[in-house]
Amino acid sequence: MISQVQKLVFMGEESKMLKVTFSNGIESCVPKDEANKDYQEILQWVADGNTIQEAD
Amino acid sequence: MAFATIDLTKGITGVLPSANATYSTPRLNAQPLIINGDMAVAQRATSTSSITSDGFHTLDRFQTHISSLGTWTQSQDTDVPSGQGFANSLKMDCTTADASPSAGDFCIIRTKFEGQDLQLFKKGTSNAEKFTLAFWVKSSKTGTHIVELFDIDNSRTVSQAYTISSADTWEKKVVNFPADTTGAFGDDNGRSLDIQFWLGTGTTYSSGTLQTTWAGQTNANRAVGQVNLADSTSNNWYITGLQLEVGEYTSSTLPPFQHESYEDNLQRCQRYYEKSFEQGTTPAAGTSAPDGRVFGSWDGASARTQIDFATTKRASPTVTVYRGSNAGSGTATGTANFIYSGAWNNHTCVSNHADDSQVSLTGSTSNFTTNGAFVADMNFTADAEL
Numbered sequence: 001m002i003s004q005v006q007k008l009v010f011m012g013e014e015s016k017m018l019k020v021t022f023s024n025g026i027e028s029c030v031p032k033d034e035a036n037k038d039y040q041e042i043l044q045w046v047a048d049g050n051t052i053q054e055a056d
Numbered sequence: 057m058a059f060a061t062i063d064l065t066k067g068i069t070g071v072l073p074s075a076n077a078t079y080s081t082p083r084l085n086a087q088p089l090i091i092n093g094d095m096a097v098a099q100r101a102t103s104t105s106s107i108t109s110d111g112f113h114t115l116d117r118f119q120t121h122i123s124s125l126g127t128w129t130q131s132q133d134t135d136v137p138s139g140q141g142f143a144n145s146l147k148m149d150c151t152t153a154d155a156s157p158s159a160g161d162f163c164i165i166r167t168k169f170e171g172q173d174l175q176l177f178k179k180g181t182s183n184a185e186k187f188t189l190a191f192w193v194k195s196s197k198t199g200t201h202i203v204e205l206f207d208i209d210n211s212r213t214v215s216q217a218y219t220i221s222s223a224d225t226w227e228k229k230v231v232n233f234p235a236d237t238t239g240a241f242g243d244d245n246g247r248s249l250d251i252q253f254w255l256g257t258g259t260t261y262s263s264g265t266l267q268t269t270w271a272g273q274t275n276a277n278r279a280v281g282q283v284n285l286a287d288s289t290s291n292n293w294y295i296t297g298l299q300l301e302v303g304e305y306t307s308s309t310l311p312p313f314q315h316e317s318y319e320d321n322l323q324r325c326q327r328y329y330e331k332s333f334e335q336g337t338t339p340a341a342g343t344s345a346p347d348g349r350v351f352g353s354w355d356g357a358s359a360r361t362q363i364d365f366a367t368t369k370r371a372s373p374t375v376t377v378y379r380g381s382n383a384g385s386g387t388a389t390g391t392a393n394f395i396y397s398g399a400w401n402n403h404t405c406v407s408n409h410a411d412d413s414q415v416s417l418t419g420s421t422s423n424f425t426t427n428g429a430f431v432a433d434m435n436f437t438a439d440a441e442l
Contacts, residue, residue: 001109010358010408010418017375017407019390027390028376028439029407035245035371037441 002045009055018042018052083176083302088314090167090251091324092117093191093298095132095144099322099331101338103131105151112441115146116325117167119441125161125256126286127152136296137192137226141315145192145296148255148285155287157258162279163286164252165295168442170370171209171241171248176302179207180240186304187233189251190313192297193218194226196290200281202266203231206250210239211273215266217281228297230307236270245370247442251300255293256284326367328442332435339437341388345380349432351394351417353424359394364414365438373438375407375415380433392434396423400433410438 001023008015008029017029020038030038046052097116104113107128112119114130122128133147148165177185187205195201197220204215214236218229241248254261257279264276271277285291299313316324322335333339351359365373376389382400383393392405403421410416415438424430 008406008408015408017410019406020374025388026376027406028374029390029410030374031372031410033372036374037247038374038439 002041002050004053005042005045005050006053007055014055086314087320087324088316089169089173089300089302090117090298091328092321093296094142094313094315094321095146095296096318097322097325098132098144099325099329099335103129105129112329116329117441118146119166119168120148121162121164121166121252123160123162124154125157125163125258126150126154128163133294135194135294137194137228140192140297141313142192142296145194145294148293150286150289150291153287153289153291154256155284157256157284157286159258159260162257162261163255165255166250166252167298168208168247169249169251170245170442172243172245174241174248175243177235177241179236180210180238182237184235184237185302186235188230188301188303188305188310189233190228190230190297190299190301190305190310191295192226192228193220194224194294195220195285196223196292197283197285198223199283202254202279202282204250204252204254204278205233206252206273207236207239207241207248207270208250209242209246209248212236212239212270213267213273213278214270215278215280216268217266226294228307230305230310232304234269238270251298253295254279254282256286257282323367326365327370327440329437329439330365330367330369330373331437332363333437339376339378339435341378342381343378343435345433345435347380347382347395347431347433349392349434351419351430351432353426353428353430356424356426356428357420357422359419359424359428359430360408360416361432362414362416363436365412369412369438369440370442371440372411373415373440375410375417376437376439377405377407377417378435378437379405380435382433392417392419392432394419394421394424394430394432396425396428396430405432405434412440 266280267277353359
């Protein structure tokens with residue numbers, strides 16, 4: 001279960017990775033690859049009305 | 057049935073293996089289609105309790121798929137069928153019962169396949185092959201159990217019942233599934249087929265007629281007759297020796313289980329999940345690490361390193377960084393310990409890039425110095441499961 005998703009920026013460019021916090025507290029980096037099951041879950045999470053936060 | 061023997065005076069006698077089955081695609085010397093079917097590899101953990109949600113909790117390639125049906129402990133167990141060459145099994149132990157499931161409740165143990173590994177079944181063509189699934193199972197709960205093939209690409213399913221005749225006794229099951237001339241598996245790295253072992257369900261998935269030939273997904277027909285393994289905390293269910301074959305076999309004609317070396321098995325599992333932790337160590341923050349990963353800083357604020365994976369991944373993986381044991385405070389994941397000014401310090405460390413071959417990690421703190429190198433205390437996991 002996803003709790004929060006945030007964009008990552010490195011050297012002024014938005015990364016192809018997203019920082020995700022899962023409901024168990026684990027923080028992971030998920031690639032924007034539609035073959036990745038966690039990215040598939042993010043896409044569904046967004047489709048359900050949730051919003052990806054901008055980078056810090 | 058005895059296979060053929062060659063007598064120099066009588067020639068070949070007996071029945072050749074190819075006459076024992078209906079398959080048309082021999083897989084001589086090929087790797088087993090089911091990865092980790094002997095339950096030898098458990099990179100994530102060897103035991104996980106309080107399971108109420110989906111996840112790859114212990115054994116590699118085997119996922120628990122659950123919705124509000126009991127609470128479980130899953131473990132890699134040493135209870136195995138005697139004399140079969142297996143050392144491990146997957147055990148599900150019900151720890152909180154649910155004797156009256158709601159309609160949509162279920163608990164499933166499943167393993168998933170990439171479509172490109174299934175082309176030999178020729179599904180969706182006029183030459184489509186049958187499927188034979190064999191496995192050893194043991195349970196305190198006798199009666200009818202359901203195993204299902206789920207074609208993800210085409211939303212088609214087929215189920216078969218198997219019977220556990222004697223409580224707490226290992227039994228070998230050989231289950232045949234028909235061929236399907238409709239709906240091809242995608243020839244790619246995507247999820248195309250699940251083998252699903254039902255442990256219990258409500259009426260949503262069991263109120264119809266068991267669908268024993270391939271057809272479009274009809275939930276009511278998927279697990280008809282399945283006993284409820286969640287109805288008592290005395291219940292448990294073990295499985296090992298999973299074997300998927302192309303064609304139709306019986307218990308007499310089934311080829312022997314193809315035992316792999318642990319190394320080969322682990323390498324195949326690592327296509328889907330890899331960790332820098334030692335095998336036998338459950339990934340967690342605060343675990344001892346080699347303290348030898350070197351990050352280089354180009355701007356005094358960020359430092360980066362690159363890691364090549366042991367095995368090419370199925371797809372770009374999800375990367376989780378765990379701080380090591382040298383600094384006890386700070387967030388458990390998404391951080392690493394870096395040494396400077398004579399001490400270990402915990403700072404943010406995330407993946408800025410990951411593909412099927414490598415990952416790049418970036419640590420962040422204003423304590424870095426431009427063009428400096430910093431030793432890190434950390435571990436990581438890379439997850440490319442289906």
